Amino acid sequence: MGKADTDCVELLQWALPRLGLRWDGYRKVRGQVCKRLRRRAGALGLDGLAAYRARLEADPREWRVLDDCCHVTISRFFRDRAVFEALRRRVLPAIAARARREGRPARCWSAGCASGEEPYTVRILWDLEAAPDVALTVVATDVDAPVLARAEAGCFEAASLRELPASFVAAAFERTEAGFRVRERHREGMVFLRQDVREETPEGPFDLVLCRYLAFTYFAPAQQRAALALLVDRLAPGGWLVIGTHERLPPDGGPRLVQLEGAPQIFRLAEPGAVTA
Numbered sequence: 265m266g267k268a269d270t271d272c273v274e275l276l277q278w279a280l281p282r283l284g285l286r287w288d289g290y291r292k293v294r295g296q297v298c299k300r301l302r303r304r305a306g307a308l309g310l311d312g313l314a315a316y317r318a319r320l321e322a323d324p325r326e327w328r329v330l331d332d333c334c335h336v337t338i339s340r341f342f343r344d345r346a347v348f349e350a351l352r353r354r355v356l357p358a359i360a361a362r363a364r365r366e367g368r369p370a371r372c373w374s375a376g377c378a379s380g381e382e383p384y385t386v387r388i389l390w391d392l393e394a395a396p397d398v399a400l401t402v403v404a405t406d407v408d409a410p411v412l413a414r415a416e417a418g419c420f421e422a423a424s425l426r427e428l429p430a431s432f433v434a435a436a437f438e439r440t441e442a443g444f445r446v447r448e449r450h451r452e453g454m455v456f457l458r459q460d461v462r463e464e465t466p467e468g469p470f471d472l473v474l475c476r477y478l479a480f481t482y483f484a485p486a487q488q489r490a491a492l493a494l495l496v497d498r499l500a501p502g503g504w505l506v507i508g509t510h511e512r513l514p515p516d517g518g519p520r521l522v523q524l525e526g527a528p529q530i531f532r533l534a535e536p537g538a539v540t541a
């Protein structure tokens with residue numbers, strides 16, 4: 265623990281469980297949260313984070329502000345390369361084949377979509393490679409209004425594209441003065457919604473649900489189990505759930521979820537009547 269942020273660490277360790285969040289998820293990325301908390305304390309005219317804790321103890325309304333300060337919004341295109349390679353080669357073609365067979369569009373939900381890097385990655389892989397002939401609806405949700413506004417604009421700096429294979433960058437983006445903009449054809453039909461996954465979810469069923477570096481990193485165990493139940497509830501039978509490389513599902517999480525062989529972050533919801541191990 266850096267000496268300079270001891271006060272912030274103490275505050276977070278006290279406050280996060282009260283918000284249904286867990287310290288372990290924040291340990292490495294606490295810098296941006298601590299910066300926001302100091303700014304908030306300053307805006308309230310308080311002298312440091314001990315005084316901010318006193319304010320929280322006295323004013324229940326301040327917890328909502330604290331919760332907003334705890335959104336970690338880091339993301340990038342093609343984050344966790346191996347996961348996207350597996351999606352690209354194994355999962356998206358299977359979803360496309362099924363949608364084609366059933367004569368319907370495919371449906372994807374990105375929960376905690378940040379500025380859109382994740383849902384746009386899926387959309388670009390779909391349009392350029394997996395299934396240009398099948399429509400894909402992407403619903404992307406996040407609790408944080410500023411990141412959603414950026415997602416809708418579809419503009420990104422070069423740094424957030426550095427893991428995306430160059431051929432996709434060349435085909436899916438146009439250059440702007442400030443960086444790169446997702447081309448119109450990959451933005452069409454993308455739906456961005458402000459939703460708190462603890463309280464609200466988009467209407468399913470979805471063929472593919474991504475929930476990465478949100479519930480299974482930052483939520484406390486009971487909240488992780490509740491989130492998993494909601495996510496599974498939104499999956500179509502035979503649909504796919506994707507989590508982050510550094511995440512695990514809660515241990516008693518989902519007997520109906522079957523791990524994709526060789527891809528420990530990708531799970532398939534068993535069809536009714538299917539025998540699972």
Ligand SMILES: C[S@@+](CC[C@H](N)C(=O)[O-])C[C@H]1O[C@@H](n2cnc3c(N)ncnc32)[C@H](O)[C@@H]1O
Nearest residue numbers: 335336337339376378406407408460461476477
């Ligand atoms: C670390 S980012 C992950 C972005 C993307 N899924 C990825 O893996 O790159 C987590 C996102 O979850 C959002 N978030 C945090 N709490 C949330 C909640 N309760 N409901 C919906 N979104 C939430 C944050 O605003 C942030 O944009």
